[in-house]
Structures are given as structure tokens and as C-alpha cells.
Amino acid sequence: MESIDIKQGVNINEVSQEMYKLVSELYPICRSITGDGLRKTLQLVQQHIPLELHEVPTGTQVFDWTVPKEWNIKDAYIKNAKGEKIVDFQKLNLHVVNYSIPIHEKVSLEELKKHLISIPDKPDWVPYRTSYYKESWGFCISHNQLLSLTDEEYEVCIDSSLEAGHLTYGEYYIKGRKSDEILISCHSCHPSLANDNLAGIALSTFLAKHLSQLDLEFSYRFIFIPGTIGSIVWLALNDSNVDKIKHGLVVTCVGDGGKSHYKKSRCGDAEIDKAVIHVLQRSGADYEIQEFSPYGYDERQYCSPGFNLPVGCFMRSPHGTYAEYHTSADNLDLVKPESMADSLEKFLSTLQILESNKKYINQNPKCEPQLGKRGLYSAIGGQTDTKKQEMAILWVLNYSDGNYSLLDIAEKSGFDFDLIKKTADTLLEFDLLKPS
């Protein structure tokens, strides 16, 4: 059976505009690891794909962790002595330390400063901070504003609630011809931060939407979860099924203009690792491969030793390495539609490899088959370079002994996976190969 062309019917330029539009719509929402901002985000995703929403009650034990109280916030501000709002949650939700407990009182400047966070190095930017597991309150403001505070007293108000409720996550399962799964995971808990990780949400959404239209070999599972606690919840609830996951990618920071980074799975030489590396090596653009380390995004959980799943992490600029990371400068200007398009194309190329990376058996293993009498030299569609095409045939035939996958043969020959795959499809048609 000929494998699918996974890029069929994709207008990358159009999709990149749609992805950017979704990022823009999601941007103003104040998300957190629980609460209505997260729910509303997943509901917006539901406008594109039939995401199933799960609600996990506060207090649920998930391995070593407990689902926390649900946090919601209506408003927050700081007013100066004249009663003027000088910091306004409605204008920028990063101003409130995420998961701040409610407060409404007048405080001295001295007291206030204990609850203010700024970035001296980037005096115009507002940082993003959280306090999920320690009950406290705080505001994030620009360092210039911090320096300008001179009143003796301020009114601070955080109209939030921290109560028993639920942790929400979204899941979309696309059934393929086999039950083996490819997992795509993105964290969806950051408030107004565009690259980290609205770009990841948008890419996952439109990738899922496209894949749902195809007849695929693998089943695909997309999960939209709050970072860390979300993957822990998901793994705890799906513990008995994770052995179906044959490949996986954590999607994050895929919208900025930086070069692509791929962090390998803990295995280090999983098929997903080889596939992404093949795509990046042949992309014509600069890239970087990182060894696995137990720090980063949700791959930390997927690659914990009790799971050790073959899950890598695809990023453009990695967390902590770009100035805008976790600040108000990670905004709609940092994300570029063309970067998102490029990231999406690399995902598609990678999935193309995973979908068709099979092993075959040469049906004429003793000496070469006589290619000329079969008219094989011109049988491979769309190839203008006859010599290259003939070489690809020889490579596929010689190494199709059941030990080498098409990706292995692509690596050995130095040819693109795509040419090797088309060659194998043709040789299958001519009965010179059969599946291993």
C-alpha cells in the first residue's frame, strides 16, 4: 500500500494566517493552570477541532501530586494616593502574579515593594511570575514604573478566588489504521505570552485539523494541558494506555524568528529523534540539536524513568535563552506567521517520515534486478534527475533486507527521505519490494 502524502491539501500560507489569528484571539485571556481562562482557551480551540474537555476535581491525587484549588480572577489594580489606577490587570494580565490570593487594602510603599517584581535589565518590560504552590500575592510591573513610585500609600486590589474546583484539559484523538499513537502535547496555561505558548496551541490545533482529514497509519493524540501538573494528571489518568505511544513531540515556542531547536527524547536515538534530525538537517536552515536533560517542558514527565516515552521537544528559541521569555515582550510582535508556517512544515515533514518509515524486503535479493527491462528508470513520478533516481532505486533495493528502514536508507544514501519513500512506493508497485 502506498503511503500517504501528508502535506496534501495544505496551503501553508493560509494556515499560517489562521494560526496567527488564533494566537491573537487567545492573547488577551488570563490563563492559569486551572480556571476559566484555561477553559475559555480550550473552547476557542474547539471552534477548529472537536476537542474533548476533561475536568479533574481539586484534591485528586495524581502520583506524588495533588490537583490544586481552582484559581479565578475578575480584576486587579494598584491605585496611587490620588486614586488613579497606575497598574491595571484589565490592560495586561501579567501584572498579577498568577495564582495570587485575593486582597483589597491600603499598604505603605514599603510594604507594597515586597510584593512587586520587575526586571532591572529590561526596565520597560513587565515580567511573568506565578505562585502556584505557595499562597501569596504580588504584582509585576516595569522597572521604570517601580522607580517612579513615590506616594506613601497605595490601594491594592486583587479580586481573585482560590477554591475547590477543577483542573481542565483538552484532548483530541484521531483514529488511524492502527492503534499505535503519536502524541502531540502543548501547554496551555500561560496568560498573555504569545510565543510561549499560544504559538504551540495554534500549531497543534491546525496540525490536528489537517491530520483529521487524512487516512493515516498512526492514531494521533493531541493534548492541551497546563504545564507540569497537566501532564502529570494526564499520565496518571492514562497510565495503563501510554504503551500505545510510539512517538511524541512537545510543542512549544514555535512562533518566534529564531532557528529551530530539537531536544532529544531520553532514549536519545528514538525514531522520533532520527526523524526530526533528518528533517532539520535537510531544511537548508540553521538548527540545533540538544541532548535530553530532565528540565524544560512536559517532556520532563513523559521522559521520567517510569515512563521513558520516546517524546522529544520541538522549539524555535528555547525557554530562558531569549530576552523576551516570560515577559510582556513575548507578545504578538514576537510571533511571526512565517515562523509558525516553517514550524508547521517541519512537523508535517517529520510526521510524513513516521507515517511511512517502514522496512521492506527486496524480492530479488540475489544480484540487482534488471531495471531497464521494466522501464523503471523513468517510472518514479516527478523526478527530473534520472541519475539520482536510478541511484535511489539501487540504495533502496540493496538495503531492503529487513534490517534498514527507509529513514536508515535515506541517511546512508544521503538522499531526502521523500525520494527514498517515492522510490520504495514505485518498487512496491513493480513487486520488487514487499513489506518486511
Add this chain to the structure above:
Amino acid sequence: MESIDIKQGVNINEVSQEMYKLVSELYPICRSITGDGLRKTLQLVQQHIPLELHEVPTGTQVFDWTVPKEWNIKDAYIKNAKGEKIVDFQKLNLHVVNYSIPIHEKVSLEELKKHLISIPDKPDWVPYRTSYYKESWGFCISHNQLLSLTDEEYEVCIDSSLEAGHLTYGEYYIKGRKSDEILISCHSCHPSLANDNLAGIALSTFLAKHLSQLDLEFSYRFIFIPGTIGSIVWLALNDSNVDKIKHGLVVTCVGDGGKSHYKKSRCGDAEIDKAVIHVLQRSGADYEIQEFSPYGYDERQYCSPGFNLPVGCFMRSPHGTYAEYHTSADNLDLVKPESMADSLEKFLSTLQILESNKKYINQNPKCEPQLGKRGLYSAIGGQTDTKKQEMAILWVLNYSDGNYSLLDIAEKSGFDFDLIKKTADTLLEFDLLKPS
């Protein structure tokens, strides 16, 4: 038992003159993959070694291939309007596209040009072309001559025949002490091309002649075959015996002045690969090692996945990489006796390793034996460097635990195989080693 010195009795300078003489005698013959030119070539080789000639009938099925009709040619020419022979097969047999069907008629210049092949980049050279598996006719001429053609009509004549007959190949088997074989294979189907592959025929002939005088460990099988179809024929007819082949080399383009190239077997780390690489690394001359690829000479067939024989390919300038390749410039000037001599020496050094690359067991494995009391330090003949000799003894003793061959020990120690082998021979005499 002490192993043989495979270079004993060779006068390399003398042999290089004989090899060059054979190349010169073979040069004018119009060979092809079948026919009398091939037969005559093998008969000339029979003047030096008792080559057995095999005749395989047209139509014989050999794996996916069929032995083609036999091609013979008496004459061929192109005459201009004045009746002058402007292209004459008798002067250069490359002028006729090899395997051209017979023709004798007058054709317009326009029609003629459809059957003419030249090399615009090398306007004085005549290319070499074949049409084995598609019945057609053609002439190869220099590009300058092509440009000079102005007559309206030409008389073309190819006095050839393409009829049921035989494919001829030659085989020479030298029986050694054991039935394990070393295969030496050279293609013998190219017409007036000196480096590719009359040099290979000549080297194989005189290598075989020399080896036949020695008492060898391995049996040797030399085959002189038409390229591709010849190795396919041979493999098909000897399918049940190929497991005797423990090492093999395809010999080609061994006469030009370029540096040595070795293309590894498909296994990539076969003993033949290690042996040739050891020889080249220590030759003091530049060289290049190529990974296996399923394109090239008859190693394509020997290394097809159904056989996967440990057969590499030894060349000087590889096919397709030198300007004279497959042109009239691959003539007696391109081949140098000293290059052939150098190639032969490298073959002998390689076979020396294969003949004596054994594993031994140190008979005094606990601590070093006391070498001094045995007078061992000066026991190894012809060594002037006592320190080096002592070191070689220590290396051979320490690594002769049954896991390391002499070649492995040579590689580990950085010493020449030759010194390691002589050392092992001496230690055998002193009962400090026994065969593993």
C-alpha cells in the same frame, strides 16, 4: 606453522613490464560483453595462466537476467560524399557504439547526427558508449569532427552480427591448504580502454601467476568476466558455493597515476576492509577510503543483499572521476607500469595479511614470560630496532588471548602488520604462542 612470505620471488619491476606488455597486446581488441573479442582476450590471458573458459548460451536465465545474444563485429565506417572513410573502426574500435546492430546504407547528415555521440567539453576525444539491452546503432566521434561534417549524405556501414551464441568468461582456481576462498574479480568487456580495465586484467593475471607458485593457506578464485552480466552469470552458476568466499576484491582502474582508492564491502568492517585499509594507511602515499554504495563495478552484485559477500573494490582513480574515463584518452599513455607495480604490491601486502591474520593464545598468560632468559630480544630476524622489536613482542603476548587477530594487534600497537606477524612467528617457535 610459520606463515608464508607472499612477496617471495616477485621482481616487481619485471612484473610491471610484463603487465604493461599484456595491456598493450590487449588494447587493440574490440571486446564486448560477449563475442570473439572477449574470447581472444581470455585466450591471451591463457598464455600466462591456465584460465578455464566457460561458454554460457544466449537465453540462459540468470536470476532476473537473460544471457543476451552474442555480438560480433568485423568492420565499420562512415564514408563522406566523396567515398572517403572519415570514421574507421579499424583505426579505433570505440568509434562504434558497442552492441550496434548491423547497418549499411546512405543517410542524410541530419539522420546521421541522431546516431553520433561526442564530448563537447573534450573536443578531440572519442567517447565510449554501449547499447547492450536496446537494439540500436551509433558511432562515437570527436566533437571537432562532428562540427566539421557538412556533406549532405554519408554512407554508414556496421558489419556486425547479433545472434544466438554464448557469453564467455574465464576462471582460474588455485587450490590452497583450505577450501576457504579469496575471490579476485575483474571485468574484461571494455574495448580499447587501457585503465578501465585492461590494467585490472593484467594485474589479476600476473597476481594469479605468482600465487600459483606458492603454498597458500587460502584457495584463490580469479574470475575474468564481462561487467554486470558476467558477475550475475557467475553468481547464478555458483550460487551454492559462494559461502566459501571469505574475502574478495574487485580489481579495476589500477594503472593510472592517481592515488589509491578503496571502496569498502557492504559489511563495512569485513576483514578485507581492515586489511586493505591497514595497507593503505601504512603505504606512505595518499589514499582514500570510500563507504560502500550500491553503484560501481561488480561489487554491486557480490554485495547485493542476497549475497552480501565481503568483497571490496580496489581502484586508483575511480570511475567517473577522471577526465579520460570512458573515452579514447583512456589509452596506453594513461596507464603507467610504476602505478601497476604499486597496485600489485598493495594487493600482495593485503593478501599477506589475509593469509596470516590469525588469532593466537599466549601460553604464559599470567604475567610476562621472562624474555631475556630465552634470548628473545634478538631472535626476530632482520630487526635493527631492538626497542621496537621488544615492544612488538609485548603487544603480541598481551593481546593474544583469543580475541584479537594479528591485524587487530597491529592496529592497536600502531606497528606494521609485517612486524607483528614476524613477532608471532618467532613466539610460536619459542612455544610462547599457540594457534587459537
Add this chain to the structure above:
Amino acid sequence: MESIDIKQGVNINEVSQEMYKLVSELYPICRSITGDGLRKTLQLVQQHIPLELHEVPTGTQVFDWTVPKEWNIKDAYIKNAKGEKIVDFQKLNLHVVNYSIPIHEKVSLEELKKHLISIPDKPDWVPYRTSYYKESWGFCISHNQLLSLTDEEYEVCIDSSLEAGHLTYGEYYIKGRKSDEILISCHSCHPSLANDNLAGIALSTFLAKHLSQLDLEFSYRFIFIPGTIGSIVWLALNDSNVDKIKHGLVVTCVGDGGKSHYKKSRCGDAEIDKAVIHVLQRSGADYEIQEFSPYGYDERQYCSPGFNLPVGCFMRSPHGTYAEYHTSADNLDLVKPESMADSLEKFLSTLQILESNKKYINQNPKCEPQLGKRGLYSAIGGQTDTKKQEMAILWVLNYSDGNYSLLDIAEKSGFDFDLIKKTADTLLEFDLLKPS
């Protein structure tokens, strides 16, 4: 159980002075592979550690060797025609070729010169030479002195004896919690040569003295032996017990100012190899790693194929590579207390790794444990870099799956073994790890 801090209670500066003092005391003694000089040397070591002295009779068969006659010397000199002592053993014992037979006669200058050895390149230095296994006599003098000899006749006297007696060696066993042993071996047969190997004797002595005060996991065996014949004797007498040796180091030339060299065991990737390399890589100083070769010091015997023990060799400037090697310039000026201190520290760091390089099992293998709720981020004593400390926790947890030792995790993470070990100790306390 928390592993020991092997450096506890060591005042390196103080110990370096003591080591240098011992070197100075041992320096004047005329040692050899047998005899009273060797005995006296080991008796001086007994002032620091309870070394057990073994006496092995002349003629004892040890594998391929025989314990030689015992050599002792009272005096030796050369007198010129005027009766003046121009060469005096009492001033420098290197003047006599070690193991010289007794002689007392008048010889011509011509005859004398056959028994004189000098170093033309270093005309002021006296070489060190031996003649253990060939009965002869000789003197070593400076080349300048050799050139100055003009008298017709000289009186030579060597008041030595070569008679049945014993070979002496010293052994000190420190019992640890398990019977697995770490072997530390130093040769003790060189006369007035400070770096090679009085420095090794002194380091071994004070290392043993320190270790004897600790509660150690491994048992330690220190052996002080004459080179080559001593290790052969020891291995022959302890043949049935050598499988207890899990790691070992030959200690030599540890006092000069050169960079550290480590010569790997024959295995090449033994734990001792990895441990020393880890220490050297992180020492902040230049160093060099050498592959095993069957030449050098007593590792030649420990790593002979019948034993193949995991024993490497730690040196500063290796034998034969520094000008002073085996000359009178290897004196008390060549050895530096600070170099000996540095060598000792590297030994201690290496033993620290071997003592605590265990494998653990993460008790919460599915997803990360919640570190925050345990207050783990600040639980590791003495760490000022919280981020690094958190990372170390994540590395140890992620790779503690029973396959990776702490040293493997240190290498993977790029952190010092020390931090990884402290982290593991803390995680053990918190019941997040258990021994594998």
C-alpha cells in the same frame, strides 16, 4: 547509608610535608630488587603504617620467573693512578651498576671504559643502570668525568655480594565493610631516584595511613614491591585471591612538577578508568590520558591477559619522557611537596568516587516527585547555587533507574561527582531513592 567523605580530616599541606620528609629519608639508601636497602626502606615505611614484610627465598619459581639471588653492597669506588677516589659509591649510589658482581682489581683505561656508562647529552648527570639478569659489573659516571680520564690504569672496587637470600616486599591490608579490594601498588626498588619512585612510596604510605582511620566500603591492599619481579612474585603467591581486586592503581612518578598522566587499564573502560578521568577532567589543570600499552610499570603484570585486572597507572611526568628520568637529576629538587599534595588529592578524589559510585532506584519513577512540598530545594547542605542544586536533583531522579551509576549521571549532567553524590545522599534521606 550515607557514604563517607574520604577527605575528612586530611590536612593536605601537612601531609605533603610529611611525604616529602619520607622521600628525603629514603633518598640516600641504595635499594635494589632484593637486599638490605629494600628491607631498610620498608622498615622506614613501617614507622608510619603497620606494613607486613614478606621474604621470598632465592630460587622460588614464580610463573615463568625465578626469584634471583639477593644482592648487597657495602662499598664501591674507582681510584686513579695516584690512589685518589675519583668515583665514590658512598657519595652517590647510582655510580654502581645495580646488581654488579664483586670486583677488586687494577684495569687499564681501555678495559675500564667497557664498564663505564655516561650520558653524552647531559654531561653533568650520572645515569642509573641495572644488570639484574646478567652477571656483570659496571660504573655510571658523568660524561664530563669520562672525558677527563687519562691515567693508564685505575683501581676498581665493588664490595658487593650476590648470594642465595630473599626478595622482600611489604603489604598492608585495610579491612573495609566488604571484601572487594582496591589495590595500590608502588615499586620500591630504585636507589637514589626521588620521583621514580620514592614519591610513589611516600604517597602510598600516607594515603594508607589516612585510609586506615576511616570506615570504608572497600578493603584496600597496599603493596610495596620491587618492580616487575615483585609484582610477578605477588601475583604468583596470591593467584587465587586476585578476583577480589575490583579496582587498582599503580603509583609512580607522582612528585614532579609535570601535568598528571593516567594510563588506562587494559579493559580501557573500567570504573577506575572512568573515575580517574572524571577527576582529571574536573581538576582545572592540564592532564593527559593514555591508552593501555603493555610497557611501563607493574600494570604490565596486573594487565597481562591471564589476569586482565582493572588496574591503571597514575603518574605525573611519565617514564622516559622527562630529561631527569633514570639519572642523578631525579633528586630531591625534582620532587615538589605541592605536586605530591596535588597527586594525593587526586587519589583521594578518585577513591571517593569508587567508594560511593552506586546505582539507585528512583522510588517515584512516574513523573517527577513534588520537590517543593518536601522543601527539597534547600535541603542539600552547603550549596549556594539553588538552580544547580535543583538540576542535580532532577538528573539523579531521572537517571536512577538501575542502569546508571552516580558517576554515569555526573558525566551525563556535566556536574561534579561530589554534587551528584551529595544530592543522592539527600534523596536517600527523603526516601526518594533506594539502593539498586
